[in-house]
């Protein structure tokens with residue numbers, strides 16, 4: 001009872017155990033469980049003996065501050081890359097983070113991304129072609145698969161200077177044949193690694209679930225022969241070694257053509273005349289970009305297409321807006337389209353790809369948040385899942401209604417945080433938004449009458465959100481008739 005958190009509202013058992021929270025985490029329902037606790041207990045809820053969740057705008061601003069930010073909580077140690085080096089995503093050290101962020105930011109800024117826009121156009125065009133082709137051949141296309149290939153190809157090319165070419169090949173399992181045909185000298189082992197890397201990426205969300213739930217067991221995975229743990233451990237090691245080899249290859253390319261290397265988001269860091277970071281950290285950051293920049297964008301696009309195709313009036317309005325674009329439109333033209341951007345904002349509200357569990361640790365001196373004293377070391381967090389469903393801020397919150405963004409209130413804008421917030425806000429958000437604008441435009445220009453398929457028993461139940469760290473649709477598929 002002397003615990004300084006004992007006055008924070010919450011269910012009685014939260015004071016004693018985190019087992020209930022863990023149970024919901026392992027079922028992919030932690031976010032909706034915490035949301036229910038907010039509905040019952042209010043905006044500030046103690047969710048376990050040492051964790052408090054805030055669902056208010058003021059709480060979110062404090063937890064995710066720009067100035068004097070709280071460091072990320074211990075959970076993020078599980079995101080350490082395979083080589084043990086820290087990256088911008090996982091580091092808990094505020095100063096180290098600030099340095100990494102400063103070195104990485106300019107290459108991925110809105111202005112710099114203009115130089116790589118053509119890659120996004122090319123990849124999106126191919127994705128939409130494949131979606132049309134799959135519909136023609138089989139009656140429906142699994143857009144979730146194609147968007148994952150699209151986003152992985154884009155971030156792969158921008159990070160390693162070398163696309164995974166998943167879109168060309170279409171199916172992961174045949175990638176090896178493709179690589180062998182194109183580069184017979186590349187050797188089977190490289191092909192196998194690339195193939196395996198893609199497989200590891202696709203299973204990332206479930207493995208993150210295990211790594212976060214059992215961090216200490218994962219550390220001992222090489223001694224404990226339980227497949228669940230050894231595989232979660234091994235996949236991180238494999239991804240790290242692939243990232244290392246790709247960066248090494250890119251380094252060789254730069255050495256061979258120092259004046260004209262293919263630009264990537266990391267090129268500047270290889271310039272001997274500029275401030276840089278150790279190579280192990282470049283590799284670790286490359287790995288972070290690939291893992292943070294593929295599923296997130298793909299799942300957002302998947303829900304966007306599904307939500308739009310379910311509502312003929314929304315689809316017709318969007319299709320009309322993008323049809324009126326000039327033939328050689330650029331991303332700048334898309335930024336000016338009101339309805340397209342409202343659709344994207346609304347998708348990111350209702351179907352945020354990383355909507356929960358971004359814990360921060362209160363510094364040793366403690367801090368007051370929303371009138372409650374949080375002692376040093378408390379895990380404080382806020383989940384977009386709840387902020388985005390506040391019925392006062394967003395009336396009828398479960399309804400997909402892009403028009404609510406026509407004249408958004410200040411609270412609507414402040415409560416909207418699909419990319420996190422403050423000093424740790426998503427570094428890839430401009431890239432993600434560009435991908436969302438371009439891919440959505442291409443799809444609805446080419447297939448203005450696209451609709452949700454019922455083939456192979458596909459129904460709304462398939463799209464139930466499962467949330468670990470990343471959110472994905474329950475059955476990992478989304479069938480659309482794009483004809």
Ligand code: HEM
Nearest residue numbers: 088089292293296297353354358419420424426427428432
């Ligand atoms: C719709 C797509 C995306 C969504 C919804 C999203 C969401 C987020 C969120 C919520 C965070 C904060 C995580 C935290 O506080 O722990 C974050 C951070 C991050 N994201 Fe994204 N993201 C997206 C796309 C991307 C892309 C394309 C990249 C590629 C570079 C990327 C790279 C990162 C990195 C490196 C961080 C860590 C930033 C830092 O701590 O300074 N994300 N993202």
